[in-house]
Amino acid sequence: MGNTTSPTEERGGVDPATAVTLRRAFSSYPTGVVAVAALNQGQPAGMALNSFTSISLEPALVAVSVARTSSTWPVLADRPRLGLSVLGADHGTLCRQLSARTGDRFAGADWHPTAEGAVLIDGAALWLECGVRETFDGGDHEIVVLEVHGAEAFPEVAPLVFHQSAFHRIAASS
Known part of the structure; x- marks a missing residue:
């Protein structure tokens, strides 16, 4: 009897068709979008992530x-402080910029640094000033646990929501 597992499965991955199915399935779960940023040689460096959780x-x-x-x-990994900004509903264009390679x-973003070098985005729904506590292997990702050193919430700002590869606003249910 021959080997019934593919080379991809042997190394713990999934075949391309399953990967497409998983990407579609994962996109059906709405998430917020967080900018992670800090000063690097006096200039802001950062990126947008939708894999953020308390x-x-x-x-x-x-x-x-x-x-x-x-x-x-x-x-960013070795910065003493990272700014996490939960992007506001009006930050769709900025999110795409922060995701660009x-x-x-x-460019055109309103932001400010903290005394520790974290970069926070103006108009966000939440600001967190954090430091890296631990990192873990997450397959093709690195899972980064951050300790929160400061927080400021802006409840009047609706967060940006990412769902099925598009940005949305939260609407109150009737």
Whole structure:
């Protein structure tokens, strides 16, 4: 009897058709979008992520998941503080800029640095100032647990929501 597993399955991956199915399935789960940013040599460096979650209140911990192919994460990983800004519903264009592989990701953006070098985006629904606590293997991603050192919420700002590869606004149910 021959081997019935593919080389992709043997190394723990999925075949291309399953990967497409999973991508579609995962996109059916609405998420917020977070900008993760810090100063690097006096200039803002950052990226947009939709893999953000709260972990713990005591101690205050959150987590993000960063693709191993990211060229931005290596720049941010050793910063003393990272700014996490839950992007507002009007930040769709900025989110696309922060997700771009080239160009000035902060062109036209309103932002400010903290004393520790975290970069926070003006008009966000939430600001968190964090430090990297631990990282874990997450397959083709790195799971980063961050300790929250400061937070400021803006409840009047509706968050940007990403669902089925498009941006949406939250609407109150009737």
